[in-house]
Each structure stands twice: as C-alpha cells, then as structure tokens.
Amino acid sequence: MVRTERSKVMVNGIWKNLPLHLQGNRVTVNAQGDALVLQTDFKLSIFYLRSGAIQVIVPSQYSNRICGMCGNFNHETEDDFKIPDGYLVQDTHVLGQSMCGEPTLLSVCTDAEEQKYASEVYCGILTSRQGLFSTCSSVLNADSFFRSCMFDMCTTHGDPAALCNAIEAFSATCDKVGISVLAWRNTTFCPVACGPHSHYNSCTSGCPKTCSSQDATGSCGICEERCECDDGFMLSGGACVLAEDCGCWANGQHYLIRETFMEGECEQQCQCLGNGKIQCSPTSCKTDEVCMVKDGVLGCFPSSPVTCSAYGDPHYITFDGKAYSFWGTCNYTIAKTCGATDTQFTITARNEGQNNSATSSLNSVALDMEGLHIVIGKNKQVYANGGQVRLPAKFGSSVSVFQSGPYAQVNTNFGLRLLFGNARLFVQVDERYRGVLCGLCGTYSGSQFDDFLTPEGNTVANPHEFARSWKTNDSDWTCSNGSPDPPECHPDLEDDAYTKCSELFEDAFKECHWFVPPQIYVSSCVSDYCISKGDKAQLCTSLEDYVSACEIAEVFLPDWRNHTLCFADPLPTEDPTPTPSAASCPWSCDFDQDECDWEQLIQDSFDWTRWSGSTPSNFTGPAGDHTTGSGYYMYIEGDSVFYGDSARIMSPVCHTTGKQCLSFWFHMYGMANAMLLNLYIFENNRASKIWSRTNNQGNSWYQGQVEIKPQHPFQIIIEGIRGSNPRSDVSIDDVSIMHGACDHLSAEDLDLTTLAPHPSTPNLNDPHPNCSMNCDFESDICSWTQMVTDVFDWTRHKGSTPTSMTGPSSDHTTGSGFYMYIEGDTALHGDTARLLSAECADPQPQCLQFWYHMYGSSWTMGLSVYLLQHGNVAKEVWGMREDQGNMWHLARVDLRPDVKFQVIFEGRRGSSARSDVAVDDVSLHRGACSDLPNNVAPPSVPLTKPVPIQRREIPNALDSCGISCDFDRDICAWTQLATDVFDWTRHRGSTPTSMSGPSSDHTTGSGFYMYIEGDSAVHGDTARLLSAECADPQPQCLQFWYHMYGSSWTMGLSVYLLQYGNVAKEVWRMREDQGNMWHLARVDLRPDVKFQVIFEGRRGSSARSDVAIDDVSLHRGACSEITFSDTYGNSDSIRENNMMKSNEEVAKKESWKARDDKITARQRRSLLFRERSRA
The missing domain is CATH 2.60.120.200 (Jelly Rolls)
Structure with a gap:
C-alpha cells in the first residue's frame, strides 16, 4: 500500500485496482473513506489513512508473538521499546531508527513555533476541553495524537496538510469507539477532494449502489464521512460510473471497461467488455520478448539477457559480473534453477587437467532438464540421452542444437541459451531467472555480494571454497579440486605479461571497450601467460578470449590480429593477383560434410539451418540439395520466426584481391511476399550489398554469379529474410569463388554489379571544400548513406515523430521541412543506426557543424559522431547521451583527419521507445571551429503575428x-x-x-x-x-x-x-x-x-x-524572462583551462622516463596497469 495511491495496491510486484479479493476472499483490500483497509480471515486488520497514520488490529492469539514499532503485545507497556537486537531503549527516536533502513534528518521547532502549533488553532484543538473533539478526548487519551501532530508540524514547518492529517487520524479513532465528530471540516479547512461524479458527505449512512458485490466498500449502514456517488451513478472499482460503464472482475482484480490485460504466463490477452463480461484470445510473446512484471504490470517486454562466461584455465565471470579463477578438474555445477520457475534445468561442466601444469580447462558441458540430457564435447560433438546426434537437431518445440561458428549452440524457448567451443562456455539467461539461480555462475540477483552462495545456502568469501562446494558426484571422472592458490610467477615474467596483455587496452580492441571492459581479461591473460611461461600461443588464446566475449556482446573485431603479436604474415608471392586457393579463400562449400567454417552471426534472431531432403513446411523450400539431390544445403525456416526477421552467415576471410567471380546456387520457392536473399561483401569493416533477389522464383535451383573486385581481405555475408508468412524457405548450395571474370552474368546480376559502386571508391567530382556533406534533408538525404549492416535505419521525416513525449515537433531549418531521426519504437535497447557521409579528400582541419535534438525519457539513448579514416578506423570525436530537452541544439566538432575521411552519425536506441534522436542542417567548414562566427541564428520559423517580449533588468542573485x-x-x-x-x-x-x-x-x-x-x-x-x-x-x-x-x-x-x-x-x-x-x-x-x-x-x-x-x-x-550577464570567467580562460587537461596528460607520460630510474620493474608494471585500467 502506497500513501499516494488510494485506488490500487501492489501485490507480488503487480499493481491491482481496488477493491481487491485474494486467495478466495481470505484477504481483502478496499478503500473506506480516507483509509485503505486490509482484512484477513484470521482477524488481522490494517487501516492505512491518507494522513499517513497506520492502525493495526491483531487477534489475541498473537499476544507476545510479534515485535516492531507497535510493541510485542504482551499487555506490558514497559518493554514495548525493544529494538531488534533485544536491547530495551527509552528514546523513541532510537527505536524508530533501529527499525529504519536509512536515518532521517529532523527539523526542530523554535520555542515560538512550538507555542504557535500548540494553540487551539493548530494541534491544541485535539486536547481542548471546549473544542470540537472535547467529547472524544474526554474518553480517549489524545496526548499521543497531540505529540504526533506537533512532530509533523515542526517537521513540515507548519504545513496545513500535516495538521489535517493529524486531526483526521484522531477523528477516525474516535469513530472506531463510536464517537462521531461531525462537521470539523469545511470548504476552507481540510476539505476533501472527491472524484468525478461524487460528492463529500460528513455522515453517510446506508450502502452505496454498486455494479457488483465485489465493489462493496465493506462498511455501510453507519454514519461515516466519505465520498458518495451522485444520483444515477454507482461504484465500480472505487469510482463512480454510469450503469453502462461498469467494469469487470477477474482473479480478484478490477478492470475498467475496455481495459486490456495479460493472463497467466502471457498466453492470453483479455479485454473487459463491461458489466462483468471479459473476452480473451490466445497470444504469446515474441521470440525477443519475455513475459514478466515491469513497473507493476504483467506483459511481454523486450528481453535483456545476461551472460556468464567460463574460459582459459579456467576463469569465470558470473551473471552479475564477479570474476574469479579456479583450478579444479572435477565436474561442477555451472548454473541451475534454485527457485520456483516454469522450467527447471541444470548445467554442469567437466574440467580436465593440463599437461605438466597445475591448471585445468573445460572439457565438456551438459544440460539437464526434464526428459532430456544433452552433452557437448570437444570438436562440437553432441550427445542426447546417451546417443550421438548430427547437427542441427531439435528436441520437441523447446530445444534446438546447431553449429554456430566455433561453437555448438543450444537455444531454448524458455529463456536459456548456451554456447560451447574451444574451451569457452557462454551461458545466457533472461529476466525470468533473476534471483532463482545458483552455481558457479552466481545468483543473478543484481548484486555480486551473494554470488559465492554454496548449495547449503551460505555465502563465503573464498573462490576456492565456493567453487569446490559445487562439485557434483561423477564416478566416471577422476579429479581433484586443485590448489587454492595460484601458481607463483617470477616478477620479470609477470612484468612482461602485463606489458603484452595490455594490448587489450589498445585501439585494435577499442570498439569493444564500452561493451566488455577489458580489465578482467587483462588480469586473466596475465595469469595464463605466467602459467604457460610466456607462451605466445597462450597469449593469443587469451586475446581471443576477449574477442569471443565481444562477439557474444555483438561487437565484432575482424582485424584485431593485424595490430597485435598474433598477426601472421601472408606467404610471399610474385603474383600480385593470385588465383584463389583453399588457403587464401577457404570457404567454397557444398555443405555436405559441415558448414566449412561459415559462421552464423550471433546477433540475429534466428539462424540458417543445414538440412537434407525437403524442408518441414509445405509448398516452400527445395525437395533436395543441388549437388547430388541427396546431400545437404543451407536454408532459413520461415515457420519459427516473424515477418522481416533476418538470418546471416559470414564466410571466413579471403585474402585474394582483384577481379573474382562468386558463384552459388539458390532456391526461392514459396507464396510469402517480401522474402529476400541478399549478398554483401564485407571489406574494410564495411558491408555493401552486391546481389539481391525478392519473392518466389519457382520450385527450382538457379545459379547466381557476382563479379567482385576487392582491394583488401574480405568476407561474404549471405542474408535470408523471412517474408509475410511461413512459406519463406530460402536456400543456398554450392558456394564457390574463382579468379577472373564470371563466364556468364544475367541481366539482373550485371545491373547489380555495375550500378552499385564499391563504397571505398571515392567520387572525385565531389565539390571542394564541402565534400558533399552539407545537407538540410529537404529534398533527400544528399550523399549520405545508411549502413546496411545495422538492425534499423535513420528515417527522413517532417513534423512530429510518431512516439509521444519524444523527438522534435518540426525540423530545424524552416519549421516545416524534413530532418533525419531514429525511431525508438522500431528497435531494441542498445540497437544503433548509422549514417555514413561521402568520402572527403581534404585532409586538413575541418569543422563539422550540425543541429541535434534529443528529447525523451529513455535511459542511455545517445548520439555519437565518428571520424572514419584508413578505410576502417573509426574514432569517436563527439557524443551526447540522454534527454537534452525539447529543443534543437547546435554542435560543432573539430576534425583532424590525416588522410581522406568520412563521417558517421550513430544514433543509439535507449531503454524505452522514447528515444527519438534527430539531426538536421549538417555542414562542413574548412578550418577550426573556433574560427567560425558565434552569432548562429536560431531556427527561422515564421510567426503569424509579432509577439513583443518584455525583458527585466539584470537581477541580482538572491x-x-x-x-x-x-x-x-x-x-x-x-x-x-x-x-x-x-x-x-x-x-x-x-x-x-x-x-x-x-x-x-x-x-x-x-x-x-x-x-x-x-x-x-x-x-x-x-x-x-x-x-x-x-x-x-x-x-x-x-x-x-x-x-x-x-x-x-x-x-x-x-x-x-x-x-x-x-x-x-x-x-x-x-x-x-x-x-x-x-x-x-x-x-x-x-x-x-x-x-x-x-x-x-x-x-x-x-x-x-x-x-x-x-x-x-x-x-x-x-529563466526565460531574465537577461543574464557572464558573471564568472571568460571564453578565453575557459578554452585555455580545457587545454590544461591534455597538457597534464602529456606531462604525465613524459614523466615516466624520469621515474624509471627510481622504481622497480614490478612497481612500474603496477603503475602502468593502474593507468591503463583507468583509461
């Protein structure tokens, strides 16, 4: 029950409207006058008054069995002030603070204020012998009410509401003993505000008209003050309505007419039709949603899964982010359900010892649930209930297992996802498991403090003690729990380890730092490097551990090896354009044996499936593969996903350049509209579409060919998009690449390859110096392009955005034109959309100017600007996060390009749909931003009539x-x-x-x-x-x-x-x-x-x-009426001060050399690591 809510209460996290009947009427909650009343069938009553007063009535059987602010009910008042630790205190303030989570600061009255509030005009009315309450105060002791009134008046500095609340509490107590004090309120003193179609009556008797017996207030037939309905209206859910607007009751909860609500596990959506009639229809949450209670409402909400990781020798990161290491070689419980959930599961993992080492690594992982035992071993071998299975495999409608790049992946429809491969394990769960998990992955409670929870329910501090407590009984696995202490590392080797592992702080991994902080992985890298005695292969494996975690977080770092010690130089060759070979382009594939190292993109909502024979859906998909008719092919299954969902697979890296012919066979048969097959070339960290087909192409295999001319190492992405219905099975087979031109290209293929220029080819006709970046978006988006790999796009729009309470109401340029914005209603939390400029061949200081609008209540919505150089190196040069007010803001960003460059605008969708970020009036100017004039005019929106504005004189501060x-x-x-x-x-x-x-x-x-x-x-x-x-x-x-x-x-x-x-x-x-x-x-x-x-x-x-x-x-x-002067500082000093920070950083770096002679190698390594960790 919440003081500010008089018409609903929260039950198990869900808001319920009053009146409320729970557990077969064993518990009822309703509003009676100014009080919320909870009553139970065992005679417990709680009265919570709007004044904040609480009255609790307990039956006699609880005598001497309770404690708290109300005492122990043992009929002895002397020991009522007993605090939780058993001590008896005399100070009521000490008693209250002992029951309170956080102390409060109290205001103290002056002597004059105390005298004022004690008068009969204020709190003294309660104890006055001639006042309105004299009849009641002669029977009841009003001293405690008087003291409470004085306390509240002092605390609130004489707030009239505090006085009314105190008098109301005493009046209600008088009513309980049969003494009614009438007419103490009036229209100016403590008036009662009634809802629509009702009025206040100080002495109402008789039972009010109600739509249902469940709408009854619980007290009638006696004189009491309350709001009663006007003639012609009756009570429905605590409100006065016409008979035709009566609501409905379901499971003890009241709903307004036409109100909708979810039932059960969101398997039904119901609507109140009025007068107790409810209509329900089957429904279900989408694949990326979870049924849960959010803000007191049961419904389908976007899933935000959390990940637990196990990797290395091994190292663990719990769902709540706690990192630790453990060197046991037994079978351990990774995660299991330890609370009430619809689906119970247990994940265990066997660790195996390493040769000539005291450490261990993951050997295999097992998932147990009702009727199913899945084991994933090395090399992605999968066993189900004791027998080996070929992938992909499905187990009923709830579990599927398939190969996803280097992992064997388990997907479920109950919020669990598991990936295992290369001795790395990732376990993902969604919100439905918050607080009901245990094991080596912790509790997922939102706090790391209880992660080390043992099976006995004890929280321990030592990682070794915690981990060994989760050892399982596995008679087939000889093992030990390992040493509780990490192996010793020589200081020189440890210093070298920190230096090499700190590669993770460098630019090659920078794009992922925001999503996966590298500090944990640097620490585990140092540990593994020491244990391996400085082995380079182990170092690269540790760096791969971080890259793998980034990929799970949907951040891809394809070129990280090129900038680290793990870079492998290509074999020398005399031919500048060699014929592709298995070594340089290792991805020609007929899919008969496996997927030939093509990788599923983890961030997709579903995956391509390797299949043989006909697809499960009728009237769509091929009857057999293209190669032999009895082998395997890849396809997307339209029956398990939604309209517009996409699945992508990416080839390994191909290092050949020059003209080449990509050949493949495709099958697109089905009645769905808008099913698609797209091919992209991914080069220099950018993807460009090179081929596309739409809709039904007939029940046959067709050959597709695309000529490409890559200038750098590249990959191919094949994307299938599900159409308007399940008959959307798109298939591919026999993918290959050949050096030279294609033998024959269809007209469609020729158009696609010749009309779509490669994105890295600059347009030499761009006007100079503006480089085709200037745009007000009135006619189109000029030379800006959308990034095709994003999950959603920027939108060109005019007027207000569709989502209320977010986005601009008009453009910046004229007030009636167009602008670009991201629509938060079409994406999920964290999704980004990017706009890419044309290339600018003017590598000298530039000033990027634009106007942006960021208005909305969404958490973490954002806008970033990146400078893109050298083809794939993007550096963030400006960023803004969260609500900046409902107005357009000017931004100027200094760019310092070294070579030809491009600009990227990245909009980020926040935690809710109120994330509409907009940009307008983009321009590029040669030179520094400080050289531009500062008198930038506001948007020139014409006014129909001049409005005079009166300005005040410059005010003095108060x-x-x-x-x-x-x-x-x-x-x-x-x-x-x-x-x-x-x-x-x-x-x-x-x-x-x-x-x-x-x-x-x-x-x-x-x-x-x-x-x-x-x-x-x-x-x-x-x-x-x-x-x-x-x-x-x-x-x-x-x-x-x-x-x-x-x-x-x-x-x-x-x-x-x-x-x-x-x-x-x-x-x-x-x-x-x-x-x-x-x-x-x-x-x-x-x-x-x-x-x-x-x-x-x-x-x-x-x-x-x-x-x-x-x-x-x-x-x-x-603020709008005041003319301010810049009282403090000036622009020159501020600009100079802003430069001091960077100068200080330079001085700090230069001081390293001076310190080298005074500190040891271990101290230098420690200092360096602390600095890098902060960076």
Whole structure:
C-alpha cells in the first residue's frame, strides 16, 4: 500500500485496482473513506489513512508473538521499546531508527513555533476541553495524537496538510469507539477532494449502489464521512460510473471497461467488455520478448539477457559480473534453477587437467532438464540421452542444437541459451531467472555480494571454497579440486605479461571497450601467460578470449590480429593477383560434410539451418540439395520466426584481391511476399550489398554469379529474410569463388554489379571544400548513406515523430521541412543506426557543424559522431547521451583527419521507445571551429503575428537565501547530507583520477569548485549538497555551471527542489559524459512554500565519474524572462583551462622516463596497469 495511491495496491510486484479479493476472499483490500483497509480471515486488520497514520488490529492469539514499532503485545507497556537486537531503549527516536533502513534528518521547532502549533488553532484543538473533539478526548487519551501532530508540524514547518492529517487520524479513532465528530471540516479547512461524479458527505449512512458485490466498500449502514456517488451513478472499482460503464472482475482484480490485460504466463490477452463480461484470445510473446512484471504490470517486454562466461584455465565471470579463477578438474555445477520457475534445468561442466601444469580447462558441458540430457564435447560433438546426434537437431518445440561458428549452440524457448567451443562456455539467461539461480555462475540477483552462495545456502568469501562446494558426484571422472592458490610467477615474467596483455587496452580492441571492459581479461591473460611461461600461443588464446566475449556482446573485431603479436604474415608471392586457393579463400562449400567454417552471426534472431531432403513446411523450400539431390544445403525456416526477421552467415576471410567471380546456387520457392536473399561483401569493416533477389522464383535451383573486385581481405555475408508468412524457405548450395571474370552474368546480376559502386571508391567530382556533406534533408538525404549492416535505419521525416513525449515537433531549418531521426519504437535497447557521409579528400582541419535534438525519457539513448579514416578506423570525436530537452541544439566538432575521411552519425536506441534522436542542417567548414562566427541564428520559423517580449533588468542573485556561491572561500551556506556514503569535495586544479573531471574551476581558472571523487565510492553511490532554506516562494531561476567528463557508464548529476521539509522533486538531471568542458545550466523553480535545493552527484560504473559544479546563483523570476550577464570567467580562460587537461596528460607520460630510474620493474608494471585500467 502506497500513501499516494488510494485506488490500487501492489501485490507480488503487480499493481491491482481496488477493491481487491485474494486467495478466495481470505484477504481483502478496499478503500473506506480516507483509509485503505486490509482484512484477513484470521482477524488481522490494517487501516492505512491518507494522513499517513497506520492502525493495526491483531487477534489475541498473537499476544507476545510479534515485535516492531507497535510493541510485542504482551499487555506490558514497559518493554514495548525493544529494538531488534533485544536491547530495551527509552528514546523513541532510537527505536524508530533501529527499525529504519536509512536515518532521517529532523527539523526542530523554535520555542515560538512550538507555542504557535500548540494553540487551539493548530494541534491544541485535539486536547481542548471546549473544542470540537472535547467529547472524544474526554474518553480517549489524545496526548499521543497531540505529540504526533506537533512532530509533523515542526517537521513540515507548519504545513496545513500535516495538521489535517493529524486531526483526521484522531477523528477516525474516535469513530472506531463510536464517537462521531461531525462537521470539523469545511470548504476552507481540510476539505476533501472527491472524484468525478461524487460528492463529500460528513455522515453517510446506508450502502452505496454498486455494479457488483465485489465493489462493496465493506462498511455501510453507519454514519461515516466519505465520498458518495451522485444520483444515477454507482461504484465500480472505487469510482463512480454510469450503469453502462461498469467494469469487470477477474482473479480478484478490477478492470475498467475496455481495459486490456495479460493472463497467466502471457498466453492470453483479455479485454473487459463491461458489466462483468471479459473476452480473451490466445497470444504469446515474441521470440525477443519475455513475459514478466515491469513497473507493476504483467506483459511481454523486450528481453535483456545476461551472460556468464567460463574460459582459459579456467576463469569465470558470473551473471552479475564477479570474476574469479579456479583450478579444479572435477565436474561442477555451472548454473541451475534454485527457485520456483516454469522450467527447471541444470548445467554442469567437466574440467580436465593440463599437461605438466597445475591448471585445468573445460572439457565438456551438459544440460539437464526434464526428459532430456544433452552433452557437448570437444570438436562440437553432441550427445542426447546417451546417443550421438548430427547437427542441427531439435528436441520437441523447446530445444534446438546447431553449429554456430566455433561453437555448438543450444537455444531454448524458455529463456536459456548456451554456447560451447574451444574451451569457452557462454551461458545466457533472461529476466525470468533473476534471483532463482545458483552455481558457479552466481545468483543473478543484481548484486555480486551473494554470488559465492554454496548449495547449503551460505555465502563465503573464498573462490576456492565456493567453487569446490559445487562439485557434483561423477564416478566416471577422476579429479581433484586443485590448489587454492595460484601458481607463483617470477616478477620479470609477470612484468612482461602485463606489458603484452595490455594490448587489450589498445585501439585494435577499442570498439569493444564500452561493451566488455577489458580489465578482467587483462588480469586473466596475465595469469595464463605466467602459467604457460610466456607462451605466445597462450597469449593469443587469451586475446581471443576477449574477442569471443565481444562477439557474444555483438561487437565484432575482424582485424584485431593485424595490430597485435598474433598477426601472421601472408606467404610471399610474385603474383600480385593470385588465383584463389583453399588457403587464401577457404570457404567454397557444398555443405555436405559441415558448414566449412561459415559462421552464423550471433546477433540475429534466428539462424540458417543445414538440412537434407525437403524442408518441414509445405509448398516452400527445395525437395533436395543441388549437388547430388541427396546431400545437404543451407536454408532459413520461415515457420519459427516473424515477418522481416533476418538470418546471416559470414564466410571466413579471403585474402585474394582483384577481379573474382562468386558463384552459388539458390532456391526461392514459396507464396510469402517480401522474402529476400541478399549478398554483401564485407571489406574494410564495411558491408555493401552486391546481389539481391525478392519473392518466389519457382520450385527450382538457379545459379547466381557476382563479379567482385576487392582491394583488401574480405568476407561474404549471405542474408535470408523471412517474408509475410511461413512459406519463406530460402536456400543456398554450392558456394564457390574463382579468379577472373564470371563466364556468364544475367541481366539482373550485371545491373547489380555495375550500378552499385564499391563504397571505398571515392567520387572525385565531389565539390571542394564541402565534400558533399552539407545537407538540410529537404529534398533527400544528399550523399549520405545508411549502413546496411545495422538492425534499423535513420528515417527522413517532417513534423512530429510518431512516439509521444519524444523527438522534435518540426525540423530545424524552416519549421516545416524534413530532418533525419531514429525511431525508438522500431528497435531494441542498445540497437544503433548509422549514417555514413561521402568520402572527403581534404585532409586538413575541418569543422563539422550540425543541429541535434534529443528529447525523451529513455535511459542511455545517445548520439555519437565518428571520424572514419584508413578505410576502417573509426574514432569517436563527439557524443551526447540522454534527454537534452525539447529543443534543437547546435554542435560543432573539430576534425583532424590525416588522410581522406568520412563521417558517421550513430544514433543509439535507449531503454524505452522514447528515444527519438534527430539531426538536421549538417555542414562542413574548412578550418577550426573556433574560427567560425558565434552569432548562429536560431531556427527561422515564421510567426503569424509579432509577439513583443518584455525583458527585466539584470537581477541580482538572491544572496539572502544563501544559495549563490563560487566556492572560492568555502562552501557558503551549503551543507553535506550526513546520511550519504561519501561527500562532495571542494577542490582546485585537476581531479586525482585521470581522464575525468575538470582541470580547473569555472570562475577564474585558478579557484575552487565542488566535485564528487569517483575513486572513493562504488557504482550507484550518491553524494548530496543541501542549500540553506529560502523563504521566497515565487518563481526562481537557478543558474550553475557543471562539468561531466569521463567514460563511466551512468554517472550523473541531478537537481532537486525540496519543500515541506521532506518532499524532494527532481527538476533537472544530466547523465554520462558531456565532454571536457564547463556547461551552463538554468533551471526554473516553482516553489509553493519555503524551499531548499539539493545537488545530487551519482558515481557511475567506474572511477572516471568526477562530476563537478561551480558558480551557483539564484535569481528571482523565470529563466526565460531574465537577461543574464557572464558573471564568472571568460571564453578565453575557459578554452585555455580545457587545454590544461591534455597538457597534464602529456606531462604525465613524459614523466615516466624520469621515474624509471627510481622504481622497480614490478612497481612500474603496477603503475602502468593502474593507468591503463583507468583509461
């Protein structure tokens, strides 16, 4: 029950409308007057009043069997103040804090205020012998109610609502003993607000008209104050409605007419038709959705799976991200269901010892569930219930096993996914398993603190003790639990290990750092390198461990070997364009034996299937393969997926260049519309479509040929797209590549290969110097192109976007034209769409200017700009995250290209559909952005009638409120909240953590500012600054400067308006990196009473979370009506200060050489690793 909710309560995480009947009427909850009343069949009653007062009635059998704030019910008041640890206290404040999770700060009344609130005009009315309550107070002791009233009035500084709540609580208690105090309310003193079609009655008797017996309030026939329905209306779910608008009841829950809801495990969608009639129809969640409760509502929501990893010697990373190592060689439980779930499963893995080593590695993995035992061994050999099976294989409708690149992969329809190969194991589960798992992968509770949970239910600290507790009984496997201590490593070898393993911090792996932090993998790499005595092959295996984790996170690093020690030089040859061979293009395939190292793309919603004979669906697909008629081919099964879903397979890398002919056979037979077969060439980290066919081509195999002219190593991607119905079985067979031109090309093939130029070929006719990037998107998207490998695209649009409360209402250029945006309603959390510019052959300083719009409540939505050079090297040069307000913002980005270059705009879909990010009016200018004029005009939207704007004089900051502060002398009248786990720090110069925080204050460049030090807290910790109280309750404008620079995920800054002593409302916030600069913020405040301001800094996912504020001031009036002057600092000093950070980093690097003579190799390695980890 929530005080602010009077018409619904939350039951097991789901909001239920009142009145409510649970467990066959054993528990009922309804609204009676101003109270929520819970009653049970064992005579427990709870009355929760709108005033916040709680009354609990328990039957006599619970005497001396309860504890808490209400005492122990042993009929002895002397021992009621007993705290949880058994001690008896006298101070009620100590008693309350012992029952409270977080202490509260209390306001204290002055003597004058106490005298005022004790008068009969306020709390004294309760104890007055001549007042309205004299009859009741002569029977009931009103002293406790008087003290509570005084406490609330002092805490809220005399809030009238607190007085009304106190009187209401005493009046309700009087009613309980049969003494009714009538007419203590009136239209100006404590009035009651009733809902539509109802009115207040201080003494209502008789039972109200209801749509159903379940709508009854539970009390009638006596005099009580309540809202009653107007004539012609009746109660339905606590509201007054007409008879034809009566709602429905289902499973003790009330639904409004035409309201829809899910039932069971989301297998039925039902709608209330009115007057108790409910219509249900079968439904199910999509393949990428899970049935769960979110925000109190049962429904189908996008799945966000978590991954547990086991790799190396071996190392484990739990579902909640806890990393540890264990060297046992037994059979261990990796993950199992330890709570109530619809499907119970257990995953175990055998570890085997390594030759001449005390370490181990994964040997095989087993999945057990009801009636099915699947074992995956080395070389992707799969056994089911004791017999070996050929892949792909299906087991009923719930489990399928198939080859996916280097893994044997198990997919299920109950939220579990498993991949095993090359001694690496990845286990993925979705939200339905939160808090019900155990084993070496931890508990998936959202916290690492309980990951080391043993089968006995104990949480231990030692990884070896934890891991050996999950050893299974396996008489066929001789083993030991290994040593609890890692093998010793010589300091010189360890130093070399850190140097080589720190390759993971370099640019070759940079694209994945955001998604898979490399620090854990560097540590495990060092361990494996030491154990292998510096073996290069083991080093490359450790780097591959990180690359594999990136691929599971859907980040692909195809060229990482070229930039590491693992790079293998190609064999020398005299022929610059050799004929392709099995060594250079090892992917010609007839699919009769296997998939010839073609890999399924893991991020797809379904996969290609290797098959022999007819496909399962009728009237679609081939009857046999193309090669012999009795062999195997690859196809997509349209029966198991949805319209528009795609499946892709990618070839191994081919190192031959020059003209070549790609040949293949395809079969497209079926009645579905929009089924597709596409081929792409993937070169220089870009994919370009080279061939395509659509819809039914007849029940025959056809040959396709494509001439390609790659200039670099490349791969081929084959994409099948499911059409409008299951008759969409697209097939391929006999893929090969030959040197030279194709023997014969169809007209369609010729058109595709000649009309679509290779993306790496620049257009030499591009105008100079703008390089064809300038675009206002009015006519088209100019020379910008969509990236075909993205899961969704940017949209050219005019007017408001379809999703409410997000996106712009018009373009920036004219207010009636077009712009580009990403539609958050068509994608999933984390999906990205990219716009690629034409190539610019002008490698000198450039300024990219554009306008962007980021408005919406979605968490982690974002916009990034990348500079693409050397064909495939993309560097992020600008980024913005989360809501930036419902307006267009100007951005200017300095580009420093070395060679010909392109620009990428990347839009990222956040946690909800309110993620519509837009761009408009893109232009490129030669030279630095600082050379451009600053007088950029706002959008020129014509007005139908001139509107005069009256401006106020420049106001002075409200120094009387004590809020204005530049922090140069002290923190003025601001105070730290004592209940926080860490505090804001007053500081000057750079913050201690590298690559985060400002290099100087905003005011002068040499003064002080306030910041939160991310190195002193953990993820999610907050620190709050509280202002002095301001007794000026009228519109105010809060102005301040903030600095948010760092790579930490979810770091943030929020501003709260605090009123009534304890009511805090968030009025402004910013999240994540905003660049290494100070930003101005202005926030409109609309206080009703005396108020305070809170600045809350939030520590993100890493130590690079230094959020800073400076130059805070408060001004009377709305921000839009005030003309501000730049009181603090100037642009030159700010620009100079922003450069200090980079200069400091350079100086830090140059100081390494000076320190080398003073520190040992181990110390140098440790310092280097700490610096790289922070970076």
